[in-house]
Amino acid sequence: MRLPNRSENNAIRALKxxxxxxxxxxxxxxxxxLATISxxxxxxxxxxxxxxxxxxxxxxxxxxxxxxxxxxxxxxxxVYFQDKEINHKxxxxxxxYGRDILGRIIHGGRVSMLIGxxxxxxxxxxxxxxxxxxxxxxxxxxxxxxxxxxxxxxIPMIMLSIAIVAALGNSFINLLVxxxxxxxxxxxxxxxxxxxxxxxxxxxxxxxxxxxxxxxxVFQHILINITAPIIVQSTLNIGAAILNTSFLSFLGLGILPxxxxxxxMLSEAREFIQYAPHTLFAPGIAILLTVLAYNLMGDGLxxxxxxxxxx
Amino acid sequence: xxxxxxLMHVTSLKKYxxxxxxxxxxxxxxxxxIKKGKTLGMVGESGCGKSTTxxxxxxxxxxxxxxxxxxxxxxxxxxxxxxTKLRTRMQMIFQDPYSSINPRHTVAHIIGEPLKIHKKVNxxxxxxxxxxxxxSTVGLADRLYDAYPHELDGGRRQRIGIARALAxxxxxxxxxxxxxxxxxxxxxxxxxLLMDLQDKLSLTYLFITHDLSxxxxxxxxxxxMYMGQIVEIGPTEVLFKKPLHPYGxxxxxxxxxxxxxxxxxxxxxxxxxxxxxxxxPGCRFAPRCQYVKPECLISDPILREMSPGRFxxxx
Amino acid sequence: MDKILEIQNLSxxxxxxxKIIRAVNDLSLDLKAGGVLGLVGETGAGKTTLALSILNMIxxxxxxxxxxxxKFSGKNILRMSKQELRNMRGKDVAMIFQDPMTALNPVISIGxxxxxxxxxxxxxxxxxxxxxxxxxxDTVGIPSDRAKEFPHQFSGGMKQRVVIALALAxxxxxxxxxxxxxxxxxxxxxxxxxxxxxxIRNNGTSVLFITHSLGLVAENCDEVATMYAGEIVExxxIEQVFGKPLHPYTxxxxxSLPDLSENLKRLTPIPGxxxxxxxxxxxxxxxxxxxxxxxxxxxxxxxxINIEGHYVKCHLYSSDISIRNRI
Numbered sequence: 009m010r011l012p013n014r015s016e017n018n019a020i021r022a023l024k025x026x027x028x029x030x031x032x033x034x035x036x037x038x039x040x041x042l043a044t045i046s047x048x049x050x051x052x053x054x055x056x057x058x059x060x061x062x063x064x065x066x067x068x069x070x071x072x073x074x075x076x077x078x079x080x081x082x083x084x085x086x087v088y089f090q091d092k093e094i095n096h097k098x099x100x101x102x103x104x105y106g107r108d109i110l111g112r113i114i115h116g117g118r119v120s121m122l123i124g125x126x127x128x129x130x131x132x133x134x135x136x137x138x139x140x141x142x143x144x145x146x147x148x149x150x151x152x153x154x155x156x157x158x159x160x161x162x163i164p165m166i167m168l169s170i171a172i173v174a175a176l177g178n179s180f181i182n183l184l185v186x187x188x189x190x191x192x193x194x195x196x197x198x199x200x201x202x203x204x205x206x207x208x209x210x211x212x213x214x215x216x217x218x219x220x221x222x223x224x225x226v227f228q229h230i231l232i233n234i235t236a237p238i239i240v241q242s243t244l245n246i247g248a249a250i251l252n253t254s255f256l257s258f259l260g261l262g263i264l265p266x267x268x269x270x271x272x273m274l275s276e277a278r279e280f281i282q283y284a285p286h287t288l289f290a291p292g293i294a295i296l297l298t299v300l301a302y303n304l305m306g307d308g309l310x311x312x313x314x315x316x317x318x319x
Numbered sequence: 320x321x322x323x324x325x326l327m328h329v330t331s332l333k334k335y336x337x338x339x340x341x342x343x344x345x346x347x348x349x350x351x352x353i354k355k356g357k358t359l360g361m362v363g364e365s366g367c368g369k370s371t372t373x374x375x376x377x378x379x380x381x382x383x384x385x386x387x388x389x390x391x392x393x394x395x396x397x398x399x400x401x402x403t404k405l406r407t408r409m410q411m412i413f414q415d416p417y418s419s420i421n422p423r424h425t426v427a428h429i430i431g432e433p434l435k436i437h438k439k440v441n442x443x444x445x446x447x448x449x450x451x452x453x454x455s456t457v458g459l460a461d462r463l464y465d466a467y468p469h470e471l472d473g474g475r476r477q478r479i480g481i482a483r484a485l486a487x488x489x490x491x492x493x494x495x496x497x498x499x500x501x502x503x504x505x506x507x508x509x510x511x512l513l514m515d516l517q518d519k520l521s522l523t524y525l526f527i528t529h530d531l532s533x534x535x536x537x538x539x540x541x542x543x544m545y546m547g548q549i550v551e552i553g554p555t556e557v558l559f560k561k562p563l564h565p566y567g568x569x570x571x572x573x574x575x576x577x578x579x580x581x582x583x584x585x586x587x588x589x590x591x592x593x594x595x596x597x598x599x600p601g602c603r604f605a606p607r608c609q610y611v612k613p614e615c616l617i618s619d620p621i622l623r624e625m626s627p628g629r630f631x632x633x634x
Numbered sequence: 635m636d637k638i639l640e641i642q643n644l645s646x647x648x649x650x651x652x653k654i655i656r657a658v659n660d661l662s663l664d665l666k667a668g669g670v671l672g673l674v675g676e677t678g679a680g681k682t683t684l685a686l687s688i689l690n691m692i693x694x695x696x697x698x699x700x701x702x703x704x705k706f707s708g709k710n711i712l713r714m715s716k717q718e719l720r721n722m723r724g725k726d727v728a729m730i731f732q733d734p735m736t737a738l739n740p741v742i743s744i745g746x747x748x749x750x751x752x753x754x755x756x757x758x759x760x761x762x763x764x765x766x767x768x769x770x771x772d773t774v775g776i777p778s779d780r781a782k783e784f785p786h787q788f789s790g791g792m793k794q795r796v797v798i799a800l801a802l803a804x805x806x807x808x809x810x811x812x813x814x815x816x817x818x819x820x821x822x823x824x825x826x827x828x829x830x831x832x833x834i835r836n837n838g839t840s841v842l843f844i845t846h847s848l849g850l851v852a853e854n855c856d857e858v859a860t861m862y863a864g865e866i867v868e869x870x871x872i873e874q875v876f877g878k879p880l881h882p883y884t885x886x887x888x889x890s891l892p893d894l895s896e897n898l899k900r901l902t903p904i905p906g907x908x909x910x911x912x913x914x915x916x917x918x919x920x921x922x923x924x925x926x927x928x929x930x931x932x933x934x935x936x937x938x939i940n941i942e943g944h945y946v947k948c949h950l951y952s953s954d955i956s957i958r959n960r961i
Contacts, residue, residue: 021465025425210419217377218433218483219406232423364819365790472907473677502676503846507890507903529820532892536901573824575849577891579876 043308064111073106112268135195143203165190202234236313247302325352332385347547360538414496416476474505639665644702659864672851675861728806734793745781791822863919870944
């Protein structure tokens with residue numbers, strides 16, 4: 009039997025398999041037009057957020073320029089910045105301090121999304137590990153972990169955040185911690201439930217029968233089968249995390265002005281709702297569209313990844 | 320080991336599960352032997368404890384009490400290290416080809432995993448060679464190396480399970496209803512395969528099934544179980560010609576025969592199967608037995624040897 | 635004898651992902667009044683699709699009956715109005731589904747489930763319907779004082795008996811039994827079938843008994859049809875088909891059965907697999923696996939040949955001389 013270059017062959021085959029799997033997934037996903045648009049939207053704003061500095065520099069959006077306060081969207085004004093006089097067009101208008109709203113939105117988005125991703129990643133790892141242990145081992149350790157989770161779940165995120173911020177101060181890190189902790193229980197539950205479901209399947213028994221260690225079983229057999237619900241939950245959670253960030257900042261518990269963040273922008277704009285509504289709408293719509301996009305994308309992912317749904 | 324010593328010697332094996340309703344006697348004091356190179360068929364209906372027994376033999380369950388001696392080694396008392404070594408000698412083929420293989424692994428991964436776990440191969444070249452060999456031994460087309468289970472039908476999936484069980488060159492295989500989930504024509508293909516493999520590789524089988532017609536073809540001896548206990552043991556030919564235990568007789572007669580004008584003595588069993596939880600003393604089959612006598616309800620019948628190799632538990 | 639059910643040239647397709655799955659292909663079958671017809675076939679042959687078609691329960695857009703007629707006492711089921719269908723189902727044509735675990739509603743008591751169907755179809759009061767339910771339960775061997783209990787409180791065999799009671803409660807003219815005992819142990823199976831036989835005989839019900847077990851057919855049916863890839867390949871009385879099976883597939887089925895009486899060491903399975911319903915072969919659907927095939931089998935689909943009431947779809951029995959010469 010012909011046995012060609014081993015590693016080359018394996019790599020090529022693995023690549024082919026992966027791309028084939030992805031292609032299958034894409035076919036199912038792209039059928040949901042709304043989800044596809046949301047995905048594109050999410051990717052676009054992520055890119056814009058990453059490359060925020062190419063559009064507006066951070067200093068620019070945090071510097072006051074009172075002469076330009078409340079300029080309407082599309083209007084232009086003179087801005088004195090870094091010893092230069094610039095005739096700047098305010099695409100989405102200016103806020104109460106004369107800062108460019110669009111610029112602030114872009115930079116604010118950066119913060120929101122960063123927290124969104126990192127908080128979810130953190131919650132996923134910690135919650136996931138705990139959930140895996142609880143689900144796989146069962147017994148008293150399961151009870152212990154689940155009761156702790158229940159306790160965490162019974163504390164409203166707001167209160168937890170207030171407590172953390174009050175104790176440790178307002179900062180990016182503390183906001184991250186607060187949101188991660190309140191999100192972790194969701195993952196504990198999901199991972200635990202998935203593991204319990206799969207634990208008694210025959211192929212797990214078979215794995216034990218051929219001598220697989222517990223570690224091997226959990227990582228190679230179980231986790232690989234529960235990625236779908238976790239991915240879906242994560243996209244939805246990112247949306248939730250962004251919303252929570254905004255919420256907390258709105259209340260003054262997270263990112264404080266002048267640092268731009270959608271929530272605190274909303275908060276500042278409250279007073280001027282009648283006078284200069286554009287200061288309110290811009291961040292509000294930004295939050296709305298972003299969270300909506302993540303949710304729709306998550307829905308689409310779930311439909312595409314669920315093997316049981318009839319096509 | 321002398322030629323007459325059985326490969327698998329089970330004595331007074333018990334497995335009780337604790338439930339909120341009481342103690343479930345899944346396997347209640349059974350004893351039997353399996354000779355090397357032979358097939359012992361284990362027959363019974365759902366809930367009789369045959370699957371549990373199979374799993375006890377390969378240590379997927381822990382026995383409540385009793386002894387299982389495999390080639391001189393006491394399995395119930397083996398430690399982790401010994402068990403890992405034993406795994407290379409005893410394997411299991413599972414019932415449901417749809418849930419006994421991991422849907423996210425390729426055929427090659429599933430079959431080759433035992434090799435990786437027990438470090439039986441030194442490099443990926445050897446690995447691939449051995450996996451491909453196994454595939455051809457069980458009749459799986461070579462092009463399926465990278466296929467996923469959901470692309471294949473039940474028969475092929477079951478072959479994957481068989482290849483996986485063979486990967487470590489075991490001596491003893493527990494076949495837990497390996498053909499029950501398959502269509503009749505595929506059943507025949509797989510049964511033939513199992514019999515060929517037994518001849519080629521000198522395997523010893525414990526063949527668990529509820530289908531008496533299947534077990535007749537593949538077994539040398541048969542054990543009939545009911546409610547966790549053994550009610551009859553005997554060589555296949557003899558047992559089929561004349562089952563002694565009333566349950567054995569009812570079981571045999573209940574099988575639909577695909578022939579015309581077969582006059583069958585109909586034994587329709589009365590009432591329902593009793594519960595295996597906290598069983599009362601007395602023969603467990605008594606409530607359904609047509610030959611029931613007063614003594615059947617009081618004391619447990621013991622397995623007596625009627626003739627060499629032929630045992631019955633009945634008054 | 636009268637024909638109570640006449641299926642003519644039925645074709646049913648399923649649509650998935652722009653592909654067409656040909657589940658039933660130009661199928662014709664008759665059920666005699668008061669007779670028990672066994673329909674034998676393996677997984678994928680299309681048996682359940684056929685049963686659902688008789689009740690006109692094929693749901694679009696995934697499934698569609700694209701051709702044929704199904705006449706019940708002369709009336710075409712496929713042309714009935716929704717109201718007529720509702721009246722027919724449960725009363726004139728009843729179905730026993732394969733899995734007793736999921737065929738019963740878990741949150742309604744068994745007595746209530748039976749009473750409901752009686753109430754809907756017969757013009758009786760609720761009290762009378764309940765009485766009928768209790769009677770039916772007694773008939774199937776379940777003490778009627780358990781009528782208020784729920785399905786999960788019963789074993790598999792008992793659940794299936796409840797399903798049978800449910801199906802026979804309104805004394806239907808036709809009973810479609812789709813693998814009614816597959817999920818049951820062999821001794822319980824014997825019990826349940828014994829019961830069914832009595833009930834059917836007493837009520838004169840006509841039965842379409844779908845199964846993959848030739849043994850069950852031998853014991854319970856008068857006539858038998860073998861189904862393969864969506865069509866009937868052989869049909870005849872039990873004596874005809876069991877005495878002398880004609881179609882190579884039927885013969886193959888008999889050959890792959892482990893036989894209790896003979897001492898064959900090796901079984902003779904049918905090589906290969908059933909064809910993919912999305913791409914059926916030209917000519918005879920069985921030809922790729924047939925040990926007796928001739929060249930015409932690959933190109934021309936065989937006709938239904940009648941040999942004294944024993945029907946077979948196979949070129950080997952063709953009366954056409956030009957074909958016979960090629961065998």
